[in-house]
Amino acid sequence: MTGIPKVELHLHLEGAAPPAFIRGLAQEKGVNLDGVFNEDGTYRFEDFVGFLRTYEAATAVLTGPEEFRRLTEAVLEQSAAEGVIYTEAFISPNFCGGGDLGAWKEYVAAMKEAADAAERDSGIIMRGVVTCIRHEGPDAAKPDALCAAETMGDFVTGWGMGGDESVGTQGDYAYSFDMAREAGLRLTTHAGEWGGAASVWQAVRDLRVERIGHGVQCIEDPALVGHLAEHGIVLEVCPGSNVALGVFPEWSKHPIETLRGKGVRVTVSTDDPPFFHTTLRREYDMLADTFGWDEEVVRAVNIDAAKAAFCDDATREKLLKKLEPQDA
Ligand code: ADE
Ligand code: ZN
Numbered sequence: 001m002t003g004i005p006k007v008e009l010h011l012h013l014e015g016a017a018p019p020a021f022i023r024g025l026a027q028e029k030g031v032n033l034d035g036v037f038n039e040d041g042t043y044r045f046e047d048f049v050g051f052l053r054t055y056e057a058a059t060a061v062l063t064g065p066e067e068f069r070r071l072t073e074a075v076l077e078q079s080a081a082e083g084v085i086y087t088e089a090f091i092s093p094n095f096c097g098g099g100d101l102g103a104w105k106e107y108v109a110a111m112k113e114a115a116d117a118a119e120r121d122s123g124i125i126m127r128g129v130v131t132c133i134r135h136e137g138p139d140a141a142k143p144d145a146l147c148a149a150e151t152m153g154d155f156v157t158g159w160g161m162g163g164d165e166s167v168g169t170q171g172d173y174a175y176s177f178d179m180a181r182e183a184g185l186r187l188t189t190h191a192g193e194w195g196g197a198a199s200v201w202q203a204v205r206d207l208r209v210e211r212i213g214h215g216v217q218c219i220e221d222p223a224l225v226g227h228l229a230e231h232g233i234v235l236e237v238c239p240g241s242n243v244a245l246g247v248f249p250e251w252s253k254h255p256i257e258t259l260r261g262k263g264v265r266v267t268v269s270t271d272d273p274p275f276f277h278t279t280l281r282r283e284y285d286m287l288a289d290t291f292g293w294d295e296e297v298v299r300a301v302n303i304d305a306a307k308a309a310f311c312d313d314a315t316r317e318k319l320l321k322k323l324e325p326q327d328a
Pocket of ligand 1: 015
């Protein structure tokens with residue numbers, strides 16, 4: 001099972017930063033990171049809002065394109081070692097030049113340089129999904145969407161939104177989603193992680209996304225579950241993240257298997273792996289232990305992820321070929 005190649009659709013680039021990488025950078029720059037780490041060196045936070053605070057404090061040591069090149073290199077090395085063959089990373093102009101287009105282009109070039117090198121070295125393919133940050137508000141999302149539209153190409157392929165889902169509504173961000181759609185970007189948004197089924201309905205109706213980040217609270221509303229299944233809307237499910245943050249109290253209470261049984265297209269990702277003490281391999285191990293996922297299920301879920309990836313058809317064919325059983 002662990003030998004099956006994996007396709008990851010929901011990974012925050014900064015959220016994947018190994019703690020030692022952030023500590024090393026902070027030391028190089030003389031930045032004080034008091035409160036960011038536990039004594040054992042792991043990231044410290046109590047709840048979701050605390051998680052976002054720690055995330056942003058750690059990210060503050062990443063101050064230029066070269067740091068993002070090094071971060072991308074470290075993250076892809078880690079993912080490739082976990083058997084990931086394709087990863088879509090959320091990248092944000094907020095952390096890369098503060099929404100300034102000229103600066104953003106330099107950051108994108110640096111991240112792409114690392115991605116191209118990783119693909120040459122280990123075969124892992126990365127695409128960038130540019131995200132606005134919900135708690136920064138709809139006006140801050142507009143320059144982010146412009147940055148995304150202006151750099152759309154073979155590396156930047158998608159647009160989305162992360163951050164605190166309790167702020168405003170999905171529809172408040174429709175302007176930037178429309179802009180991204182018109183530019184030709186593929187769309188996803190965090191919905192139904194903390195917000196309920198209503199947030200997922202808004203994402204589908206007001207933002208017209210084809211994938212949903214998390215989406216798991218749809219389980220509250222059978223009509224919504226039916227709608228997602230019928231329309232093939234893909235959920236980027238991150239069970240370990242949900243359990244670590246307390247969205248669900250334990251793995252056995254997670255709805256991923258129920259949703260799969262109802263025909264919803266679920267995929268599996270890690271979200272912010274070192275924060276949640278997870279890896280993509282561990283997610284699948286836990287799914288096998290908790291719900292009995294076998295090789296057939298794992299392969300089918302990864303094939304579905306490849307089909308839903310925000311990449312061109314030639315890349316998709318390459319992924320699907322790697323997902324064929326080796327003895328076929
Ligand atoms: N940013 C990083 N991780 C996130 C999560 N799980 N939800 C919302 N925004 C995020
Ligand atoms: Zn996320």
